[in-house]
Amino acid sequence: MLTLTSLTKSFGQNVAVDRATLNFDRPAMIGIIGRSGAGKSTLLRMLNRLADVTSGTITFEGHDITKLSGKAKRHWQSQCAMIFQQFNLVPRMDVVSNVLHGTLNRRSTLATLFNLYPTADIHRAIDILDRLGIADHAPKRAEALSGGQQQRVAIARALMQEPKIILADEPIASLDPMNAQVVMQSLRRIHEEDGRMVIANLHTLDTARRYCDRVIGMRDGKVVFDGTPEQLTTGMAREIYGAGEEFSEAATSTEIETLEQTAAPQRHEVKAAV
């Protein structure tokens, strides 16, 4: 259903994504890993068309979406929700409004300027919040919520879009381990229950292993690994992260259990790896 062919993005001299060719034939939960600067964010931003493609093509269900613009582009964006590391909510507005922003593409500009959302949408927004366990915060301002709660609001906004694909750019990087777990579990549940495709950039190997059906590894803009979590050996991981012998799984972990086991001495390594 989604095919990337030789997808490339360069910023001047710098090639952020280098001839990435990938094929996704059914909705799956996909994790993209790679170290900082590998091109993960850029790849997702091209998929959502927040960034323009330098060369190559993206096709979805047979339609070429590489060069869409104006209305057609916005329509595509509405089908392809995006979740950001920093949540990117409107902090001064309440939670329900933020979730309702997921319907913006479907509603006329004028109506949304005056907050004229259909009651059915409002109800659905609350149902989604309820499903994510944060309905109680519905009337609060987004900025009043904790990071993990804000990220769930962002997921709710994505669900509100009724998207075919959900893109998540390091959705748990700004969260503490406890909240990270809740957010990843929500994404997994959405994938399993609604059958939506989820592509998540992940920061840490073990998260990718635990939640994803398929893992893609990027290094310097190139796709260097594409397989099941089981195929992802420590050797492979070393190659993706460009690390030497000192590399240990735990160094990239954010799982609560792992953290508690290795405690203090690990902190320095985490920093080095990030």
Added chain:
Amino acid sequence: MLTLTSLTKSFGQNVAVDRATLNFDRPAMIGIIGRSGAGKSTLLRMLNRLADVTSGTITFEGHDITKLSGKAKRHWQSQCAMIFQQFNLVPRMDVVSNVLHGTLNRRSTLATLFNLYPTADIHRAIDILDRLGIADHAPKRAEALSGGQQQRVAIARALMQEPKIILADEPIASLDPMNAQVVMQSLRRIHEEDGRMVIANLHTLDTARRYCDRVIGMRDGKVVFDGTPEQLTTGMAREIYGAGEEFSEAATSTEIETLEQTAAPQRHEVKAAV
């Protein structure tokens, strides 16, 4: 040479310093300890005459300085330098100018208004900075320096005054352990090499123990301990800090070695104690 007799300062109902009587007969390095609100700062501020005395007297080398005002008071202040927790430098001016402020009392107002200091003074300022190991930063703005460096500039300004007494109000409270050590060592050296009297409010027991010849303990405005570091037992310390059985020396420590020994679990306690 310096005698405080029944020195008292009250702010309305609140008695900050309560009939403190102390006698210092020779230049020594003196540490004042006590918990927050014990009246340490108020005591020093009265000595420097930044704050007026409510009752009691301060005499220095036979002169009563309790009620000095105008020129005489300023002259006393110039002999009795003060170092502050927050450095209290002029951040927009360069380091040497800040040090030269130590000569303000001696120079004509008009010349200083236009920043006209004698070359000899400028040279001396640089020598003092050199002695404190920060001559390289001489032309920089004070705000461009790190906390420890700024505190050494403040000490340089104090030395520039050629004072008979140096008062230091928690000189290391805003500094990290590394810088704290450098600053305390500087103060000690000044005391030893120049034979100046140094009175420092200290926050932590072990600093007082390590650097001072004599320690004074205050609690609720009263002097409750006055003796050598050796006389300062843990029981005495408990009394000064008004702490219970759980009190441990390390809780108030900022020494580098101590920190490394006790590592992580200690951090919470430090906060609680401060």
Added chain:
Amino acid sequence: DDVITEFRIGILGGENAQDRLNSNECLRAYTEEALGVPTKLFAPADYNGVIQGLVGGTLDMAWLGASAYAAVYLQDPDAVEPVLVKINLDGSYGYHSIGFARKDAGIGNLEDMQGKVFGFGDPNSTSGYLIPSIEIPQTTGATMDSGDYFGEVKFTGGHEQTIVAVNNGDVDGGVTWADGQGNWEDGYNSGALRKAVDAGLVDMNDLVEIWRSNPIPEGPVVLRTALPADVKEKMTALVDGLHEADADCAYGVAAGDSLGFDPITHEAYVSIVEARKAKSN
């Protein structure tokens, strides 16, 4: 003070400030030569600027309108003394306040103006306010308050603005000054209408005269009373003889053709002073 260190001449509005300074430049040069002190020209934006200058003693000489002279006199009778007045080509020293309106508005006289909008010029202008505000009520038998006889009475700010306002229909009728000689279609020989016609601002075919005042005395050239006597004498002689000495310069200073200046005294303006007093609170 018996010696002066400089001499300051104020010039009234009515023309582009630059042009005013320009046409009085020769007078400045003659004055400098006659008095032997630096001489400066000042062209404030309105009558009030010159009036304040004369009352405050910061201007030494000016050519005023009759009403402006009265204003100075009323504020301080000892501030200035009138010395000369401009003589028209026909030997008279007066002009008229002319009421006019648009022909296509169907207004032919003051009766037609009843309930309509009437425009004065500057409050300090003799022909643009003072005289019509006294003489028109004598004709209409009503006051000049808005809503009494006229529907509304406004100040447009000056002669030029009145003409444009009437021409545009902002006001139905207004008053301005003219010498009343020559032909209506030329805008008369001199005056604000003539200037507007020359500038191509109005077509006199579109306008009609609806009222005309009794002759208004031309304003005086005044000198600051406190000036030394010899300075006053010299300046009076200079301006008096200007027409004979340099006709071109006199044309510029008098803002048009004239027979030059003749002596005059305060007595000629007593009625104007009274009129102005009457209009004050």
Added chain:
Amino acid sequence: MAELTAHIPRDIRQVYMAHVRQKRLWSGILLILFVVLMVSGFLTANSRNAGGFLNGLPNVLDFPSDVLGEAWERAHLLPGYLIKYLPSLIETVNIAAAATLIGAVFGIVLSLLSTRGLAPAGWAIPIIRRFMDILRAVPEIVVALVLIFLLGGGPVPAMIAIALHTMGALGKLFSEVNENASLKPVEGLQSVGARWGQRMWLGVIPQVAPNLLSYALLRLEINIRASAILGFVGAGGIGYDLRNTMTWGQGKFDEAAAIFLLLFVTIIVVDQISSVARDRLTHGRAAS
């Protein structure tokens, strides 16, 4: 080691002394330049003025005492005048308020179109900025006088003139505020396929609204003065009445004083209200 530290300060001394000399030189030059400019400027202004500064100083109070003297004599008429001129005052305030409203609305649009990162057309940014510079550079009085010629007297030319100026001034200030707004919400909205208007309205405006409102209030304060001044050149409102009574001089000074009182009180009141409101907007909200 000892040798090393021995000559380092000498070196630093020289470097620093050079630094000090240069600084003294520059501050000396700047100071002298400033003093020379001020003194020569003052002398020039003084010599080009009709009356000199020293001669005029003793007479500074003449005019106010004339006005106040007359106003005092006929103080009983004052309440009547206040009522008589109230409608003019309302017109002046209306000119300012309407112009501020219109100017602020257009200012917001212009600012969004000229903020990097928000503008839909990047190439248009410099054009819009220059356009706003020009709107700001033209004094209101110029536009008003030209418009009076075209549209006739009355409040409209003044309103348009002030609105144009406000547009330029607020547009610039607003775009500085916008620049500090976080782009994250905007990107978030973009990712759901929101249109430009929606992104701005929902993503930017809520962030910047308190600051915009505070600047608009400040502008209202400024515009009330401007509107009074424009009345002076024939654009209606209380400035027009003030001019007509003030220029008449003795005989109508009592009315002038009454009008002045109205205007002064209005300016002070608006000033105080707006400064309290602005304080609330920028500090009060930020804290919560």
Added chain:
Amino acid sequence: MTAQTLKFEAERSFSRKRLVAFGVPALMIAYLTYIFFSFDIAGLAERASLKNAQTLVADSYSYKTHVERDNRSGEIKIAIEGERKGEYPSGTAPSWVELGDSTRIDLGGGHVITFGETAVRYEIPDYGVIRADPGRGGVNAILPTEDVPDWISVSKNRLAVTTDAGRLTVTRNRAEVFRYFLGWELFFFTLDSPYHGMPVSELAYRASAGELSEILNAIWTNTMWRHNDVAWAIFETILMAFLGTMGAALIALPLGFLAAKNFTPLGGLRFAARRLFDFLRGVDGLIWTIVLSRAFGPGPLTGTLAILLTDTGSFGKMFFEALENVDGKQIEGVQSTGAKPLQRYRFGVIPQVTPILLSQVLYYLESNTRSATIIGAITGGGIGLLLTQAIITQKDWEEVTYYIVLIIIMVMVMDWVSGWLRRRLIKGDEGGH
């Protein structure tokens, strides 16, 4: 809370929000509607004068040459803009006017006007010939057609014809032709200058041959445009702004200390200083101008003092607010060395407030350039006076345009200069906050 109650609450909150979302614009629209009627904007369309707009626009980029005949004496006068200083010496004429027994004026495009002995003839292509024979009894105009087109205005004593080529008016006394040309007439050289009408290449050659100063002098002293006076006027305006702003800053600084809570313990003094600031600000610069012009008379000094008074109020307020926000630690630090009060202010306070004050002062310098333009229009100084007078006279629109362009440039340059100074003088501050 159940999802049901949450939904209910959300609905209510959204209706509230809609109320606000509609209410605020509705209020704005209601207010503007009120303004629409109270300012009679509907009536504006009628009153707006398209013809004036045309005159204005046309005049701002073109000029006209008058050819005028006195019908009594038969004397012909040719003058640019009909002004004395633009007059052609008698007996000379531009190339499109042929002097002689009868004067032939070629307006171009086939439009030809002939002044005969007494009669005036105007040949208009595609229309015909208009004749007029002005005399005692009127202008006696004869038109080729029965009905009068709207570009001809004719009455017994006056005939006016306006075509694209030019304008003709005939009255009993005078016959006058205006021909329009593009450009600003005599902008560089007046008719009496030897350089008038000289091609640029020739001018450049002469300039290089050592006549540069004469050429520049001719431009500088041009009597029509008076560039030297205009330059003085601009200078005067900037002078008023500069002196007023800087003077106000110098006066407001010590007064600001008097009004600041942390420097003046005496409440009465503080109150007096603050009310003084309010008063100075509240009385606008314009009023100060009027008040001061009695004592100081017209001229730039009066304008300067007016700006100075108003800004002393504005600066005073800003300064004392800045002073109340200073950080006491620095002052205490300086004080603890035994510094005298003046030194305490100099080193403890001034370095902290300078960047704030300086940037405000420089910002005002720019905005005062605009104020000085307006104030100048009242007191009689600077470019403001030239401009307002040119507008009020309502005929010299090319000069109005010239001044407006100069004012825009002046304000933009001041804006740029003050921005540059702000950056230079306060550089390196970003790190300080």
